[in-house]
């Protein structure tokens with residue numbers, strides 16, 4: 001029996017009790033009133049919304065979710081940043097289905113706010129070590145053959161607050177710097193062929209048109225591989241938040257390299273060592289040295305159907321669901337444990353399993369009401385196995401902020417509540 005029909009029966013039982021109370025002439029409690037009004041819309045009654053015509057076309061020229069979904073929004077952590085201009089918002093992963101993040105719920109990260117760019121006045125300049133430097137208008141870019149590919153973008157700081165043991169009591173905050181869209185645009189290699197890369201060019205600098213002029217150095221091998229100069233997201237022009245009118249999408253690499261509001265690409269023979277690849281987005285190791293150029297987002301996964309925002313309401317059948325992703329390619333396998341890593345069983349991968357995209361996994365489960373320590377573990381097509389927190393801390397120490405991809409633990413209590421806990 002579905003959760004909904006069980007709720008319905010329970011509500012009708014409450015309603016019948018409420019009706020008896022009316023007969024006795026006593027006052028109704030708020031709960032009884034609620035049950036009574038709800039019951040008016042429940043079978044066998046004909047609900048209110050069937051007794052009149054609905055809203056017509058174009059009451060909402062650009063559609064919005066139901067008013068009953070107003071809790072499904074991007075959220076911020078107030079203490080995390082000093083100002084909303086250089087801040088981050090998190091995707092509500094607990095409320096999402098499938099593998100595509102609705103554009104309105106894509107996480108956001110800005111170093112200097114969102115520029116409001118007029119696409120007619122926007123240009124992409126490609127120069128440096130090339131035969132034929134060029135400046136492209138948006139019209140120029142859209143004349144090239146395009147690709148459409150589903151790829152995740154993840155900030156390498158995702159989970160960063162957990163390194164030193166901060167326990168965020170929400171999936172939205174432990175993993176929500178992660179989103180997945182269908183990106184459409186020109187392959188960067190197509191534009192680079194147009195300008196003619198000189199053999200001496202080994203690096204590419206990508207720069208944004210925001211106040212931060214955020215810039216990153218990309219090795220030429222990756223630039224010529226699967227990078228997209230993207231102008232569309234999930235079927236429409238990219239949102240201002242995501243880099244309108246054009247951004248880089250660097251599949252599988254730390255989100256910081258996917259430069260938004262892209263205005264300049266410079267070919268050079270060495271990396272530029274910009275702020276975002278020296279003092280930031282590097283990892284301080286226990287011996288005081290720093291990991292340099294940590295581009296790839298390694299395999300990661302998390303259970304999403306049960307999390308602090310989604311406690312269990314009853315015993316019995318549950319589909320345990322979650323997402324897995326790897327910057328190195330496709331997810332090959334996801335395992336589930338209910339006892340904190342003592343025994344593991346394989347989950348099913350469902351729907352499409354794509355390269356450097358979110359993949360959804362599922363596990364059939366009957367909850368008997370006992371407490372559990374629930375984890376998922378992703379393995380990608382290269383054979384890389386998602387590490388435990390202990391394994392990760394052993395190698396990387398506790399000074400890091402970025403690239404925390406360890407196995408995540410949800411503690412399920414007998415009450416059905418879910419806590420964020422750390423086990424090595």
Ligand SMILES: Nc1nc2c(c(=O)[nH]1)N[C@H]1C(S)=C(S)[C@@H](COP(=O)(O)O)O[C@H]1N2
Pocket residue numbers: 106107108109110111112153154155156179207208209210212213214241242243254255256257258259260261
């Ligand atoms: N020009 C520019 N590009 C940028 C940024 C920025 O502040 N300015 N932030 C970067 C960071 S740190 C991340 S994680 C991703 C986030 O992309 P999103 O805001 O579309 O989620 O964009 C990257 N590209």
Ligand SMILES: [Mo]
Pocket residue numbers: 109154155156157255256
């Ligand atoms: Mo980021």
